[in-house]
Amino acid sequence: MVTRRQVLQAAAGAGLIATAPHSIAQRNDSLPLHRVVFDGRHEPGVRFAAEAALWGAETSDTRGDIAALYVRELMTRWRKSAIAVAGLTPYSQLFGLRLMAETPRLRLVFLHELKSGDVYGPANVCRAPLSTDPAATARLLCGWPAHSATVARRESSILSAQDHPFTNDALVAWLMAPVSA
Amino acid sequence: MMLPPGVSEEAFRAAIHEFTAALGADQVFTSEDDLSLYRDAYTPYRGMPDKEIVASAAVAPVSVEQVQRVVHIANKHRLPLFATSTGRNLGYGGAAPTLSGSVVVDLKRMNRVVEVNVTDCYAVLEPGVSFIELSHYLRERNIPLLVSAAENGAGGPVGNSLDHGVGFLGDNFARVCGIEAVLPNGEVIRTGSGAVSNGKLWPVYKYGFGPDVSGLFPQANFGIVTKMIFWLEPEPERMQGFSVSSSKHDDFGPMVDAIQMLRHKGIIRSSGARNPLRAANNSTVGMRSRNIPEVERLLSSPGDGAASAWDALSIATGIPNASVNGTVWGPAKIVVATLDHAREHFAKLLPHATFSAGTARDFPLDLATVPVDQWVGLGMPNLWGFQRLANQGVNRGHYYFSPLFKAQADDIFAMNRTVRKVMADANEPEILKRWGWQGGGGPFPKTYVLYYDFLVYDDAGLNARHLKLFDRLVKTCAEHGWAEYRAPAGFQDLVAGVYANNNSALRRFCETMKDAVDPNGILSPGRGGIWPRRYRKE
Incomplete structure (x- = not known):
């Protein structure tokens, strides 16, 4: 979980405190989001999670170990039903989680390399302007329209994420959504 | 639409219709998007689409009875199946079948830890249980047993041992004490001591009496394994x-x-x-x-x-x-x-x-x-x-x-x-x-x-x-x-081909058994280099 201190620090850094309430409910038409995952060892991840928390999302810190997070927080939830998860992590962590997400038949519908600002794979339905700002990316994912996930999944292939040469350490923002979204 | 070799479009459509009736529409997959999950993400044939091995459809049964129904439908339409458990065999083919056009039988939904016995140190597992899930199950209950996990924790004991894989304790098939499998004719068999009705020794004595046929299931195509007794290791001090x-x-x-x-x-x-x-x-x-x-x-x-x-x-x-x-x-x-x-x-x-x-x-x-x-x-x-x-x-x-x-x-x-x-x-x-x-x-x-x-x-x-x-x-x-x-899916014949002593007597023996127990050649054709008669290049 992101601490209140981290939230306040990040929000202050992004100039958000004056404009954003402490919790902003997701829009009615946005994709139901179970959780936002970040790696707290990376500053952009903390900023991403802080912004997501302001938008009302539950957040979880992988602390570098995606397996522990999967077992602790995702496996049981996904066994009940498929539900979307977003994140900003090193690519290597997405790589493992993406394969585990195949079991509840989630699709990777958004993949964005933070450093370059490039959007990869099945994210073509995203029309919003993208930047390398993690807070802006968090706002985009927390408000992702449910109908866009359906469109994106039609264009999605799990394999398409492999069509881009990430290094293990590349910080990527991502969204995985259920087939039936 | 890709069709399995030797299967007409009419027969294929009829089979898909019957799979849907048996499992529900949400557990039968034919779209390209869905089938991408059953491609080898690491295919050695990248850039060679005509050589990549792909599935024609996939079905996801959740019980032994549903697996039996899938097998019956496949026999009726002579449709090749390929069973996969967690499908994480990265580097050795993933969830991809050996024969292009096969219908993948995805067993990930059969993911119950049926039993863990602390006294005799074993687990009874379904094929969809992953190493990390089993380990989590043990830790959550403070059970001081360890699972011989492979490096890839998303894989599972059943699939790993059925590919002669290894874990941190070594040879995982050596830890298998008994298997329950659906045979190509739809019958359910239990190996070793599991063949004794109401027998108590299935989890602890692997041979039973007579031939131990457990060895017919790894790297082979004589049945779809639906349960396995897998020995665990007491946590050391x-x-x-x-x-x-x-x-x-x-x-x-x-x-x-x-x-x-x-x-x-x-x-x-x-x-x-x-x-x-x-x-x-x-x-x-x-x-x-x-x-x-x-x-x-x-x-x-x-x-x-x-x-x-x-x-x-x-x-x-x-x-x-x-x-x-x-x-x-x-x-x-x-x-x-x-x-x-x-x-x-x-x-x-x-x-x-x-x-x-x-x-x-x-x-x-x-x-x-x-x-x-x-x-x-x-x-x-x-x-x-x-x-x-x-x-x-x-x-x-x-x-x-x-x-x-x-x-x-x-x-x-x-x-x-x-x-x-x-x-x-x-x-x-x-x-x-x-x-x-x-x-x-x-x-x-x-x-x-x-x-x-x-x-x-x-x-x-x-x-x-x-x-x-x-x-x-x-x-x-x-x-x-x-x-x-x-070996990866595409190299099964290559590797099996070097086990060729005495004019490939081993391969010929396996083919004889295959033709006897699977006359329609429906189960995992080519797995382990064993081809049924209908697909064999004589």
């Missing part, structure tokens, strides 16, 4: 590794013999041998070349360098010429005594060698104190293997060349000379550079195996060249008596 190293090149042989003898005696639980200096320039995944020109010069020289030259280089670089390692576990007092014994054993044999004990790990583990990359080796599966194997920025996955060889120095040297010559003759300097010089490890008690990852690239021409090299390596190694223990 302590686990500790050690290594022995020497700068003298000629110490390698005695050191390998000595570490293996400790293993044969049951004193240590795992063993491995390396020549760190010869391997200094290796750059396989997870290793970084030290780029020492003299190492490459010696490896490429006639006889791959004199011992005196290697000794001098070892002293100059500080990198040992010989190193072996082992692991011990049990009560702390016994671990301490065993390490003392090993230290004395090597000190008598090689007084100048250096003995180093690793960090003692006491159970229950405080995982916060253990680096995540060491979890698997301590019986705590995770996804770190995925993280390590994720694309390295230059490639699109990998597939394994994994020959077995004797756990003896002469064989290790000979195998390296042979492989290096094949790579050099093929004019593949990058492959040769990554190989460098390989030692061996011992998941199996009396043989070594190595895992060399062929990388997959965007360049289809490069991939095609590497496929030819892989073929040449398998065949040349076989000429020297070394065979693969496991």
Whole structure:
């Protein structure tokens, strides 16, 4: 979980405190989001999670170990039903989680390399302007329209994420959504 | 729409309709998007779409009864099936079938831990249970048992052992005490003591009476395994590794013999041998070349360098010429005594060698104190293997060349000379550079195996060249008596083909059995190099 201190620090850094309430409910038409995952060892991840928390999302810190997070927080939830998860992590962590997400038949519908600002794979339905700002990316994912996930999944292939040469350490923002979204 | 070979579109559509009635529309998959889950994400045939092995459809039963219904429908329409459990066999084909057009039977939804018995140390598992899920199940209930997890924690005990895979405790099929499987005619069989009605011994005595047919299910196509008795390991009080190293090149042989003898005696639980200096320039995944020109010069020289030259280089670089390692576990007092014994054993044999004990790990583990990359080796599966194997920025996955060889120095040297010559003759300097010089490890008690990852690239021409090299390596190694223990989907025939003693009597025997128990040839055609009559190229 992101601490209140981290939230306040990040929000202050992004100039958000004056404009954003402490919790902003997701829009009615946005994709139901179970959780936002970040790696707290990376500053952009903390900023991403802080912004997501302001938008009302539950957040979880992988602390570098995606397996522990999967077992602790995702496996049981996904066994009940498929539900979307977003994140900003090193690519290597997405790589493992993406394969585990195949079991509840989630699709990777958004993949964005933070450093370059490039959007990869099945994210073509995203029309919003993208930047390398993690807070802006968090706002985009927390408000992702449910109908866009359906469109994106039609264009999605799990394999398409492999069509881009990430290094293990590349910080990527991502969204995985259920087939039936 | 891809059709299975020898199946009409009408029959295929009828079968899909019947699968839907049996399993529900949401568990029958035919769209390209859905079927992408059953492609080999690491396909060696990247850039060669006509060669990639793909499924025509997939179905996801949730019970033994549903598996039986799938098998009945497949028999009715003579539709080839390919069963997969968790489908995470990355590097060996993933969830991809052996025959293009097969209908994948995805068993991931059959994911119940049916029973864990603490007294007799076993679990009864369905095929969709992953290593991390089983480990989590044990930890959540404070059950002090460990699962022999593979590096990839998303894989599972059933699928891994059915591919003769290995875990941190070694050979996983050796831990299988009994199997329940749906046969090609739809009957359910239990092997070993499980054949006794109301028998109590299924989880503890594997042979039963008469032939033990459990061995017909791994790397084969005689049934769809729906349950497995998998032996677990009591958590030890302590686990500790050690290594022995020497700068003298000629110490390698005695050191390998000595570490293996400790293993044969049951004193240590795992063993491995390396020549760190010869391997200094290796750059396989997870290793970084030290780029020492003299190492490459010696490896490429006639006889791959004199011992005196290697000794001098070892002293100059500080990198040992010989190193072996082992692991011990049990009560702390016994671990301490065993390490003392090993230290004395090597000190008598090689007084100048250096003995180093690793960090003692006491159970229950405080995982916060253990680096995540060491979890698997301590019986705590995770996804770190995925993280390590994720694309390295230059490639699109990998597939394994994994020959077995004797756990003896002469064989290790000979195998390296042979492989290096094949790579050099093929004019593949990058492959040769990554190989460098390989030692061996011992998941199996009396043989070594190595895992060399062929990388997959965007360049289809490069991939095609590497496929030819892989073929040449398998065949040349076989000429020297070394065979693969496991192979990706596309190489099943290649590898099975080197097990050709007495005019391929083994293959012909398997084909005879296949034709008898699966006359319609519906179950996993080609798996293990075993083809039913209808698909056989006579």
